[in-house]
Amino acid sequence: MATVERFEDLNVWKAAREFCKLIHQFTLRNDFCNDFKLVSQIRASSGSVMDNIAEGFERDGNKEFCQFLSFSKGSCGEARSQLYRALDAGYISKADFDQAYNQAMEISKMLSGFIAYLKETELKGRKFK
Template sequence: MEENKGFENLNVWQKAHSFVLNVYKYTKAYPKDELFGLTSQYRRAAVSIAANIAEGYGKKGINDKLRFYNIAEGSINECRYYVILSKDLGYVNAIESLTLYSELIVVQKLLSSYSKSLVRNTTTNY
């Protein structure tokens, strides 16, 4: 079996990166007085998802990998709240909100499956 060439080949990272790009696209239209508030926090949390997946991928030990994936999971939940808040504040419409929320659920499910497969493969190799 050919080894993965990098985190960029992980489907979960690709979906997380796509989410980040959408967050940047939508938050461009947020009010300017949110630049150092919600806009900044939302972008930081979104980037944290993809960045922690990438960083965890590069770790050698399973516990280190899972720690970074757990941090990414926390950032997913943080972004879920920002999606809800953005809709409630009227910064995104219902369709945009549903799009972002759906993307997050996909990333969350992929990350959970990926983490479980790593644990399963690690325990079966011993």
């Protein structure tokens, strides 16, 4: 397995970035953009998915990384809940909801798998070399 040197190399971070971009595009729409509180919340939670992956990676130790991946997973769930609010308010279509929801679920699965891997690996991070 290749050594990952930057969080930008992680597929889960790349997927989270795409999810964040999709959410941002949704929030630019006329009706949606006027719901300032929901826009702020869903942008923050979707951004936290990718940001917590990055922050945890930069901590250089698996225990802290797992903790931040868990935060990321929580933010992913929060964004999914907010997607329901956007759908129920008529800000996004069912097709848009399904696209974003499926992306979020895939990210959650990737995060769960990554956490499990980090808990089992003998590698403990650069901090502990």
